[in-house]
Structure formats: C-alpha cells, structure tokens
Amino acid sequence: MDKIVIKQNQLKQFSLLLLSIIMVVSSVFVFFINMPIFGITFVSKIIGAAGIIFFGAASIYIIKCFIKPKAVLVIDRNGITDNSSAVSIGFIPWHDIKSVYIKDVLNESFICIDVENIEEKLKGLSSFKKNMIKRNLKTGAPPVSITLGSTSYKPEKVLEIIKNYKEVYNQ
Template sequence: MTTQNEQIEIPLSKTKMFLTLFGAIAFVGLGLWFLINPPKTNHLLFGNPTFIFVIGLALILFFGLVAITIIRKFSDKKAGLIINRQGVTDNSSGVSAGLIPWADIQEIKVLQVMSQKFLMFIVSNPQDYLDKVTNPIKRNAMKMNYKTYGSPISISSNALQTNFDELQKLLVDKMNEYKSK
C-alpha cells in the first residue's frame, strides 16, 4: 500500500491473481474433460449426457472468461485501488467501476456469498454507472449485481495486496473522513 499526498494506492497482487488463474485453468480443464470424455455413471443427474455437456460448457465459458480477465490484468500497471479526495478508483477486477466519487457513495455494505466477502458500494445514481459501461459482458455482470444486491459496484480484496478486513476499515474510515469535510 502506497500513500502519496493524501492518496492511497493498493497494488494488484500478482500472487493472488496467479493462484486464481491456476484454479480457473483447472476448471476449464474439468469442463473440457466433461465435453470430450464425460464420466460414465448410473447416477440420475450425472449420468445424463446433456447435463454433463451443459455443465462442461458452462465451466469452459465462465472460467475461460475469468482466465482471460486475469491474464489481461497481469499486464496492467495501474494500481488496483486508488483512494483520494475525489473518491475511490477501482481497477481491481474485470468489472471495475472506475472512479466512484465520495458524493455518490451512500453506504459501504459487507456482503458474503458462500465464503467470499465483498464490499458493496450503495450509490445514489446506480444507473449512471451501468450506462457508462460499453462492454456488454461487464454491463450484464454489473446489472446482475444491481438486481441481486442493490448496487452495480462491488469490490473484493481477491486481487489486491491487502486483506478484506483492512480494506473495509480503510474504505469506511476514508469515506467518513472525506464526507465530513
């Protein structure tokens, strides 16, 4: 974490990204196995070749997209997260929101999906963030976040050189500090 003139920069964690990439490639491999040589079983669900084919295809598409996104992030020299007077600039994932001004942020909530924690940024103008996204895959992911969790903007510590609790404390403290000015 770098601090310069009231600007805090949290770099992307190449180690965390590599581990996630390794996992994504493993799931793509599993999907390929399901397509090329599906397991033979008498199980009602797993013995259904159509079900196995659909699962294999879903694994390849989803985790292939994850792998491509991570590979692109490896060459990204920008900080994963920048916190300053203007707000929070998110560059931490494939669905990063860019600059989120403090004035737009109403609340930062903790959300847990399975064992994965996220910070949901409840903003006053969520549609504006959806409208500025040109990539249809990214826009649909953000729309799904919005419909499911009430905000298109979420940040996790998965690709950052920090842990979740430190990230949450830092962002909430800075939001309170900058909003009180």
C-alpha cells in the same frame, strides 16, 4: 492523506496461472481421448474444445495481469476507483457514496457501496456493464461490490480506510 493504490497480489496471480495451465492441459487430454461420455464419443471433443478455449483465454488474461498487475482499487481525496471486476463502475466521487459496508457471499467478503443516482452512473458504461449491474440490482445486490480476492488486503481494513477517507474528504 495520500492516494492508496491496491494492486493484485502476484503470488495469487501465479497460483491462478498454474491452475489455468493445468486446466488447459486437462482439456487437451479430454479433447484427444476418444472415450465415450454419456455414451457418445464426440462429446469429449466438444467438452475438450470448450475447456481449451475458455481456460486458454483465462490463461492469457492471467499472464497479462501477472506481468502488469492492475490497480484493483484506488482511494484518494476525490473518491474511489473500482476496477475489481468485469462489471465495475469505475470512479465514484465521495459525495455520491451513500453507505459502505461488508457483505459475505459464499465464503467471500465484498465491500459494498450504495451510490446516489445509480442511473446517472450507468449512463457512461458499456451496455454489457449496464445490463449486468441492473440484473444485480434486481436481485437486491448493491450497485458496487468490490472483491479483494486477487489482492493481499483484508476487506475489513480497506473498509476502515474508505470510511476514514470519506469522513475527511466528503465535506
């Protein structure tokens, strides 16, 4: 079986880019109007500036992803590499995967992976990723939650592929 690389869908990235630009323009508008919010005029400046900074940074990130779509998930004979979110663990060999399943949260489906020796996996990660994953674990969430929202792949199909690869290469 060949390596499968699941990349971001450029049409979805373009749609996100348009939305982020609209939000930047809206934030600029809020910044420059002198309308009192909650009876205070400078609140619009604060809200507008925060929106410009946040959505401006998001726009830059989305432009980068649009120009060069990243591999969200790589599945090969050695295991899987998850790059689907800011707190992704990265590479997980087949022998470290205990179970794989789909979990629906707020109208989005995630491919969830229970991993052997999660503490070992966390050692090589940044402190930000470690803390976020530990917080997720405290809420009962699995250590790995792969989102395919930026791709054109259905979670059920990817789950089937992962299970097939695990069955073949986890010997």
